[in-house]
Amino acid sequence: MKIIDYKEIDEDFFQKIDLEKITSVDEIINQVRKNGDSALIELSKKFNDGDFKSGNDFIVTQKEIEESYKKVSPEIISALKTAIENVREFSLAQLNSIKELEYKKNNSILGHKIVPHERVLCYCPGGNYPLLSSCYMTVVPAVVANVKEIYLTSPKITPEVIVSADMAGATKIYKLGGAQAVAGFAYGTQTIKPVDKITGPGNKYVAAAKKAVYGQCDIDFIAGPSEVLIVADDIKDSKLIAADMLAQCEHDKDARAYLITNNKELAHSVQKEAQEFLKTLKTADIAEVSFEKSICVIVDDINEAIDLSNKRAPEHLELFVKDKTIIDKFTNYGSLFIDKYCAEVFGDYCSGTNHVLPTNKCAKYTGGLSVFDYIKIQTYQNISKEYSKVLSKTASILANAEGLCAHKLASDLRGEIFEV
Numbered sequence: 001m002k003i004i005d006y007k008e009i010d011e012d013f014f015q016k017i018d019l020e021k022i023t024s025v026d027e028i029i030n031q032v033r034k035n036g037d038s039a040l041i042e043l044s045k046k047f048n049d050g051d052f053k054s055g056n057d058f059i060v061t062q063k064e065i066e067e068s069y070k071k072v073s074p075e076i077i078s079a080l081k082t083a084i085e086n087v088r089e090f091s092l093a094q095l096n097s098i099k100e101l102e103y104k105k106n107n108s109i110l111g112h113k114i115v116p117h118e119r120v121l122c123y124c125p126g127g128n129y130p131l132l133s134s135c136y137m138t139v140v141p142a143v144v145a146n147v148k149e150i151y152l153t154s155p156k157i158t159p160e161v162i163v164s165a166d167m168a169g170a171t172k173i174y175k176l177g178g179a180q181a182v183a184g185f186a187y188g189t190q191t192i193k194p195v196d197k198i199t200g201p202g203n204k205y206v207a208a209a210k211k212a213v214y215g216q217c218d219i220d221f222i223a224g225p226s227e228v229l230i231v232a233d234d235i236k237d238s239k240l241i242a243a244d245m246l247a248q249c250e251h252d253k254d255a256r257a258y259l260i261t262n263n264k265e266l267a268h269s270v271q272k273e274a275q276e277f278l279k280t281l282k283t284a285d286i287a288e289v290s291f292e293k294s295i296c297v298i299v300d301d302i303n304e305a306i307d308l309s310n311k312r313a314p315e316h317l318e319l320f321v322k323d324k325t326i327i328d329k330f331t332n333y334g335s336l337f338i339d340k341y342c343a344e345v346f347g348d349y350c351s352g353t354n355h356v357l358p359t360n361k362c363a364k365y366t367g368g369l370s371v372f373d374y375i376k377i378q379t380y381q382n383i384s385k386e387y388s389k390v391l392s393k394t395a396s397i398l399a400n401a402e403g404l405c406a407h408k409l410a411s412d413l414r415g416e417i418f419e420v
Contacts, residue, residue, distance in 0.1 A: 001245075001259070001274065003267050003296045006304050013258070013295055014312065022208040029183040029212055036189035043180040049126075049155040050175050055191030060157065060173040065166050068159035076160060080167050083350035084136045090352035091144040091371040098372070106387035112379045116146040119193060120374060121185040122170070123200035124154035124161060126177050128252055128286065131201075132164035133348060137355050138200045138369065139168035145374035151195065153181050179209035186213035199369055201356055220369050224360035225254035228344060229314035229333075231305045232259065235266045237320045237340055242273035244318060244344055249290035250283040258312065259296040260305040267296045302326055309333070313363040316344050334363045388414045 002012075031039045037055035044050040052058060069077075102111040122138035125131050135152055142150045152170040154161050155177020165173045174192075176184060182202075188194035197218040198210055210219045228248040230241055245257035261267055274291055278284045299305050302323065309317060310332045317333035320340055327338065334357030337344050348355045356369035383391065392415035399407035 001257075001271055001291055001294045001296050003271070003298065006297055006299045006308075009297060009308070013297065013308070022205065025179045025205055025208040025212060028179045029187075029209060032180055032183035032189070033187050036184075037191055040176060040180055040184050040189060043178070044155075044176065047178055047180075049177045049180075052175075055189065058174050058176055058191060060162055060175060065162055065173070068162040068166075071159040072163045077163065077167075079350075080132070080136070080164055083133070084140055084168055086350055086352040087136055087140045087354070088144060091141040094141075095144055095371045095375075098377075106390070107384040108387045109382045110379070111381075112377050114375050115378050116148070116375050117142075117196040118147070119149040119195045120147050120151070121195045121198045121200075122150065122152045122165075123181070123198060123202050123206060124152060124165070125200075125202050125206070126155035126157065126161075127203055130154075130156075130158040130161050132158075132160045133355065134200060135161055135164035135170070136168035139165060139170050141354065141369065141371040142199075142374045143169040145371050147374050149193070149195075151185065153177065153185070155181070177206075179205045182206055182209035182213060186216045197373070199356065199373060220356065220373050221358050221362050221366050222360070223356075223358065223362070225256065226251040226316075227256045227258070227314050227359055228316040228318060229258040229260065229309055229312055230318040230320060231302075231309060231330075232261050232266060232318075232320035233263055233302075233322060234320060235263060235269050238266055238269035239273045240340055240343075241266075241318075241320060242270045242277060245270070245294065246274055246277055246281065246287050246291060247345055247348075248316070249294065250281070250287040251290075253286055253289040255290045257291065257294040258314065259294075260299060260308055261296065262299050262301060262305070264298055267298060270296070306330060313358075313361045315357045315359040315363065316347070318342075318344055332363050334358045334368050 028043060041052045044052055098114065100112065100114055102109060120142055124134045139150055139152055150169065150171045151174060152165040153174035153176045157175050162173055182198060184192050185195045185198060195217055199220040201223050207222050211222050226248050228244060230244060232241055241259065248255050248257045259270060278288050281287055297308060306326065306329045309330055313332035315334040316337065317330060318337045319327060335347055335353055337347060347353050354369045358366050358368060392411045395411035396408050399411055
């Protein structure tokens, strides 16, 4: 971990992973659009994401689901039940926070309805680790939102992932992955129905593919490598801080952990604790590379830490600070974890909030995945005869100002009709 002074901050601290157009992804998408299932079969084999004979092989069968349950320990199944229930309860609380609306004015009605998407894809990565937690994090909010068809797909799918997806409530489970999977579900193939929305994390090719198909279907957001930013001031927390930083670093070599503190002794203590953990950490080959590229910034006062954090807009923000009155001054983050007992990994797995979060500074303009991503708010109106006459005067003036003659005509007719 590089330890620097606030005045020495360079672009490394504010780096934004380049997720611009990847030419090979465009080629993959075009191939899938043109050739459907056959392209998915060919590309899956090419990228070592599966060896399929036909489109029917993409789908996990009921027999495979039953066999997967036999291969997963009762301990994991019990933990999945707890985590899924916690995510379900929080998602339901979120859904209940928004109500259908009916607003009455001048004997007219305006309102909005809450309508779930009909068909969605939840993407579960299959890279360094089988992220069974990503299954229920993406599927459960869709179930709570009453989405009719919920597909989950993951490359190199494991029994744990299959069980997690099934317990969470996925309608169908697929074995596809990569940019080709994103294209297949966005545009549809001979055996895959096109979806309304694609959610879930993935590597840079999945992210680039999601960006490319946006408009054909909706997506949650474009995410980059995982990241955590910790603001801390007490050396007694150095062991916890080191562990939390390594928890992010072990995701992949591009993951990042940031520490901001006004305590130089704390910074060096965290460095020392992390090195000790790495000696026995089974994922040290990945975590150590990422940790070496991570950054600790020494600030003079907490206002500098607040400013840095809000500019960095981290995926995960942890606050190990004595002064709790400053919490509301942090405004840009995917999810916030307050105090030493609130481990970020609880959010990753089982506290109830979602772990699919905006990275790469996207937290400046969006929050994490939630039940709201699986619904749409549709407005409606029913204007009375009297109020229509009132509105026609305003609408006609504005339409004429814009030079839209047919708009003015349609408005004028509503006013004229009531003169008869």
